[in-house]
Amino acid sequence: MIRAMADFATLDVAGAEVIDHRPHLVMPGFIDTHLHFPQTQVIASWAAELLDWLNDYTFPEETRYQDPALCATMAARFLDRLTDHGTTTAVAYASVHTSSAEALFAEALKRNMRLITGKVLMDRNAPEGLRDTAQSGYDDSKRLIARWHGKGRLGYAITPRFAITSTPAQMQAAQTLAHEHPDCHIQTHLSENHAEIALACELYPEAADYTDIYAHYGLLRGNSLLGHAIHLSEREVGALAEADAKPVFCPTSNLFLGSGLFDDARLRAAGLTNALATDIGGGTSYSMLQTLAESYKVLQLQRQRLHPFRAFHWITRGNAEALGMADRVGTLDPGTEADLVVLDARATPAMAQRMERARGLMDELFTLQVMGDDRAVVQTYVAGVACKR
Numbered sequence: 001m002i003r004a005m006a007d008f009a010t011l012d013v014a015g016a017e018v019i020d021h022r023p024h025l026v027m028p029g030f031i032d033t034h035l036h037f038p039q040t041q042v043i044a045s046w047a048a049e050l051l052d053w054l055n056d057y058t059f060p061e062e063t064r065y066q067d068p069a070l071c072a073t074m075a076a077r078f079l080d081r082l083t084d085h086g087t088t089t090a091v092a093y094a095s096v097h098t099s100s101a102e103a104l105f106a107e108a109l110k111r112n113m114r115l116i117t118g119k120v121l122m123d124r125n126a127p128e129g130l131r132d133t134a135q136s137g138y139d140d141s142k143r144l145i146a147r148w149h150g151k152g153r154l155g156y157a158i159t160p161r162f163a164i165t166s167t168p169a170q171m172q173a174a175q176t177l178a179h180e181h182p183d184c185h186i187q188t189h190l191s192e193n194h195a196e197i198a199l200a201c202e203l204y205p206e207a208a209d210y211t212d213i214y215a216h217y218g219l220l221r222g223n224s225l226l227g228h229a230i231h232l233s234e235r236e237v238g239a240l241a242e243a244d245a246k247p248v249f250c251p252t253s254n255l256f257l258g259s260g261l262f263d264d265a266r267l268r269a270a271g272l273t274n275a276l277a278t279d280i281g282g283g284t285s286y287s288m289l290q291t292l293a294e295s296y297k298v299l300q301l302q303r304q305r306l307h308p309f310r311a312f313h314w315i316t317r318g319n320a321e322a323l324g325m326a327d328r329v330g331t332l333d334p335g336t337e338a339d340l341v342v343l344d345a346r347a348t349p350a351m352a353q354r355m356e357r358a359r360g361l362m363d364e365l366f367t368l369q370v371m372g373d374d375r376a377v378v379q380t381y382v383a384g385v386a387c388k389r
């Protein structure tokens, strides 16, 4: 826990071990609000767009996670990748298999890491071996919530993958879960791609639009995380704002899959709080620094800017606020959980050369934002414990 934050000269450090990280920057550990645990080996898969990418690479890969031994190995590797890149809190989709959520929770508990995950609910439009049923998805989610939610630093997210892979019966089961567990997050995907939107609306013809499908099943509320949220009508933006749901901007994924440009200014003007995320493995980097670099470019194309102060706020306190967790993570406030990252803006020869002409903190942060990745992460502390090897 962070006991105090002040100028070193004024702190009483008697009896404490002093670690001097000068001249590097120390800030709250990064928070990744949307990524997929079983997709670490589909990053960089050659596909035209979202639905091909899901069917050709992602669904076949996720079927492997029915094997608990594979899940355990991959959970350790997944969390290593996160902390290597300075990420200390993550909101991750597991696969449809209970074993994947179990393994990820167990590994995060062992590391005392703040992690939110949930088994994916998907009972149609997916291959054999990757489908549950409305009833089994409900029962398995209930068991996982009872076993893991609120244990250590863990939280459960009710996880209907997206409208296309859930029958109305399963959406109803998700609604019941959401109603029974108001303190669990809800995560799903919304309006990422035109073909996806058309298919979702075809499968739910009574819905006014894609957003209305989730609204109809009670899945829009303050702790709902909606991945992508790119192609939205005014009505949809209004409905999301009214529910205080949280759109999640996934820039590297949106560019990689050619999905579209997230309109941050428009959603913020409507009163929404946007989260930011890697979306591994549609996303191409675990690094929240690289995610900021691509955010900057996506917003530039829309004549919006991402100032480095706002950028670093976004991946720390901003994402913590979007998750409703700013009293625990994302800040250096006394009483919070001491997840920290230490950054070196001169980590590579190219960065060091750029930094020779830096005029102050803004330039240092912008160098990290544009040129940084895991090489710039000197150390990562999870609940006060150093974990970068």
Ligand code: GUN
Residues within 6 Å of the ligand: 036, 050, 054, 058, 161, 162, 189, 192, 253, 279, 282
């Ligand atoms: N929509 C439904 N599932 C997925 C997924 O795994 N990745 C992305 N990017 N979009 C999705």
Ligand code: ZN
Residues within 6 Å of the ligand: 034, 035, 036, 189, 227, 279, 282
């Ligand atoms: Zn996703």
